[in-house]
Amino acid sequence: MTAAQADLPTDLRAKFLEMPEGLRLDSPAVADGAAIWRIARDSKVLDLNSSYSYLLWCRDFAATSxxxxxxxxEPAGFITGYIRPERPDTLLVWQVAVDHEQRGRGLAGALLDGLTAKVAAERELTAIETTITPDxxxxxxxFLSYARRHGASVERKILxxxxxxxxxxxxxxVLYRIGPISAPGR
Structure with a gap:
């Protein structure tokens, strides 16, 4: 369980997945940029951005990743996200990736729950958005499992x-807008 999850009321805590054994949730640091880039590259499904962009992401968007x-x-998985400037109550999840050796353990879901708790502890958060290709x-x-777990609806449209x-x-x-989500700790 993350520190942010431990602060949740008991009834909300049950909706949040715990980190798999041996792993802990943390904010990214600039020094993690290279490892995050490698995990994204090795996923073979994400659009790979420049290594420079991952360094910037770890510096400028660590609070929402x-x-x-x-x-x-060492990083075993990551989620990068940011708050939408036009919708300050919406977290856009940009990329999710888990190291090949850690797949199948529920890590992506635990990361998504941990990120939600982290961001909601700092600001009002009513929705999460992400884009997903049809394949x-x-x-x-x-993301559909996240919505079910948190009792949120899902709107989809081509972005x-x-x-x-x-x-x-x-x-x-395809844009997936998930909400309203419960604001943990609020």
């Missing part, structure tokens, strides 16, 4: 049509 650390302190069933399962992308073969990005 999380990493799972193993006993050695990414793992991400769809993750970016495939024709908007300059590279061939990029699928449409």
């Amino acid at each position: 999380v990493v799972a650390r193993g006993a050695d302190g 990414n069933t793992a991400s769809e399962r993750l 970016f049509d495939a024709g908007l992308f300059p590279d061939d073969g990029h699928e449409a990005e």
